[in-house]
Amino acid sequence: MDARSLWKRYQDWLYYHEGLGLYLDISRMRFDDAFVESMKPKFAQAFEDMKALENGAVANPDEGRMVGHYWLRNPDIAPTPELKQEILENLSHIEEFAQKVHNGTVHPPSASKFTDILSIGIGGSALGPQFVSTALAPESAPLEIHFIDNTDPAGIDALLNHIKDHLATTLVLVISKSGTTPDTRNGMIEVQKAFESMNLKFADHAVAITGHDSALEKQAQKENWIDIFPMHDWVGGRTSELSGVGLVPAALQGIDIRGMLAGAKEMDDATRQPDLKGNPAALLALSWYFAGNGRGEKDMVVLPYKDSLLLFSRYLQQLVMESLGKEKDLAGNTVYQGIAVYGNKGSTDQHAYVQQLREGVPNFFLTFIEVLEDRQGHSPDVEPGITTGDYLLGFLYGTREAVYDNQRDSISVTIPQVNPRIVGALIALYDRAVGLYASLINVNAYHQPGVEAGKKAASEILNLQTRIMEVIAAEGKPLSLEELAEKADAGDRIEMIYKILRHLHANGRQVTLSGNLAQPASLSVSAR
Numbered sequence: 001m002d003a004r005s006l007w008k009r010y011q012d013w014l015y016y017h018e019g020l021g022l023y024l025d026i027s028r029m030r031f032d033d034a035f036v037e038s039m040k041p042k043f044a045q046a047f048e049d050m051k052a053l054e055n056g057a058v059a060n061p062d063e064g065r066m067v068g069h070y071w072l073r074n075p076d077i078a079p080t081p082e083l084k085q086e087i088l089e090n091l092s093h094i095e096e097f098a099q100k101v102h103n104g105t106v107h108p109p110s111a112s113k114f115t116d117i118l119s120i121g122i123g124g125s126a127l128g129p130q131f132v133s134t135a136l137a138p139e140s141a142p143l144e145i146h147f148i149d150n151t152d153p154a155g156i157d158a159l160l161n162h163i164k165d166h167l168a169t170t171l172v173l174v175i176s177k178s179g180t181t182p183d184t185r186n187g188m189i190e191v192q193k194a195f196e197s198m199n200l201k202f203a204d205h206a207v208a209i210t211g212h213d214s215a216l217e218k219q220a221q222k223e224n225w226i227d228i229f230p231m232h233d234w235v236g237g238r239t240s241e242l243s244g245v246g247l248v249p250a251a252l253q254g255i256d257i258r259g260m261l262a263g264a265k266e267m268d269d270a271t272r273q274p275d276l277k278g279n280p281a282a283l284l285a286l287s288w289y290f291a292g293n294g295r296g297e298k299d300m301v302v303l304p305y306k307d308s309l310l311l312f313s314r315y316l317q318q319l320v321m322e323s324l325g326k327e328k329d330l331a332g333n334t335v336y337q338g339i340a341v342y343g344n345k346g347s348t349d350q351h352a353y354v355q356q357l358r359e360g361v362p363n364f365f366l367t368f369i370e371v372l373e374d375r376q377g378h379s380p381d382v383e384p385g386i387t388t389g390d391y392l393l394g395f396l397y398g399t400r401e402a403v404y405d406n407q408r409d410s411i412s413v414t415i416p417q418v419n420p421r422i423v424g425a426l427i428a429l430y431d432r433a434v435g436l437y438a439s440l441i442n443v444n445a446y447h448q449p450g451v452e453a454g455k456k457a458a459s460e461i462l463n464l465q466t467r468i469m470e471v472i473a474a475e476g477k478p479l480s481l482e483e484l485a486e487k488a489d490a491g492d493r494i495e496m497i498y499k500i501l502r503h504l505h506a507n508g509r510q511v512t513l514s515g516n517l518a519q520p521a522s523l524s525v526s527a528r
């Protein structure tokens with residue numbers, strides 16, 4: 001297409017949200033009118049599905065749950081007055097709590113104010129708060145936030161070491177919808193022990209954000225933690241940033257949570273429109289469908305050209321991949337759906353993998369995110385009449401052009417600045433795009449059955465560890481791996497037994513491995 005036709009196509013397909021000052025440009029996705037026509041019936045259905053979902057249909061049929069994250073930003077559309085009331089009360093609860101922490105009404109036993117937050121959670125109970133903190137936490141936030149989002153002992157040590165001088169004034173948020181996620185529970189137990197080792201009472205520092213009646217809620221009640229915020233049954237982990245999960249940490253950091261909710265509501269209003277061209281989420285879903293033939297054949301590379309949006313791609317990775325990556329569709333057919341998402345930020349990534357994007361395997365499409373405001377305040381020239389921000393713009397559009405010229409498609413989202421309203425709007429834009437796309441490909445976007453298999457297998461490995469340790473202790477003499485497997489009644493798990501022993505041995509735990517490490521079958525194991 002020549003430059004003039006592209007300019008026309010740009011204008012034909014440009015979406016602009018006046019209130020938010022947000023632009024969406026899908027002109028560099030090479031679909032034609034026939035494709036758009038062919039998608040219209042699917043979109044008509046997707047808009048209907050979304051309407052039903054917002055009205056309280058059981059849109060997550062496997063788990064028998066409603067899907068209500070849209071109600072959080074507009075309680076007036078909650079399906080019952082009780083739910084509306086609950087949402088409003090929770091919001092006031094969050095704001096009052098943050099205010100009490102800020103003014104010292106809620107304070108640690110040994111100091112007048114909390115200074116730090118330690119947030120323990122994983123997946124949807126971490127990614128949103130991490131993204132929002134990086135994007136929006138003010139320079140001198142009333143509390144500085146830190147995260148434990150893994151069951152990595154060295155990672156926990158590094159974090160605890162970093163905040164040890166502030167532990168006495170640290171407020172701990174334990175965030176888990178299920179209240180049973182082992183990674184989160186492990187982090188919590190290690191943090192509890194760190195408090196005890198400094199003669200600090202953990203309960204006086206702890207807040208739970210969790211589902212009703214969960215093990216975590218019960219523990220918090222029994223131990224009389226500072227406070228408990230609910231996670232609703234009808235809000236999924238990956239769409240929970242605008243529930244207590246994201247709002248409690250954000251409010252504590254002094255981030256304008258009403259602004260985030262307002263931006264999300266404005267975007268929800270725009271993406272509710274049953275009009276393909278006038279609905280930015282539908283335009284995204286259309287583009288994703290086109291890129292990957294509705295089968296996720298191309299990966300989504302997300303490149304925000306702004307450091308503060310670095311974690312947006314990681315946030316979207318869970319939102320998109322956990323929602324769309326499904327083996328079965330809603331009719332039970334095997335479909336192996338999904339869209340792979342990766343990316344960090346521009347222009348940084350141009351010096352990492354953009355070489356391959358420009359010239360290598362054409363198995364992706366790009367999403368550029370441009371922020372119009374360079375910085376607050378004046379930018380000095382780095383060359384006559386040219387600033388660092390001009391360079392960033394040049395690199396973004398240079399890359400867009402270079403990849404397009406080589407048959408690689410891209411979407412561009414342009415926002416005026418990174419502020420709470422816009423961040424809320426971006427979250428809402430992608431929530432809806434994922435919901436619509438899921439409807440186009442007929443999958444349940446709101447469950448995650450695949451994650452359970454890994455969790456179950458992990459728990460079997462831990463049981464196996466307990467079993468073999470019992471055998472080793474009872475035996476009192478060296479055993480070959482074969483003998484151990486047989487005695488533990490796990491003849492088919494010999495490789496796993498070897499790996500458990502290797503790990504225990506490397507950490508100086510209860511076992512000693514003798515023999516040739518290069519030949520696992522030659523090893524024998526005894527109690528240390």
Ligand SMILES: O=P(O)(O)OC[C@H]1O[C@](O)(CO)[C@@H](O)[C@@H]1O
Pocket residue numbers: 122123124125175176177178179180181184237238322448451
């Ligand atoms: O909030 P929870 O229940 O601890 O779950 C954390 C994450 O784990 C998952 O269930 C996947 O294992 C995600 O869907 C969720 O966001």
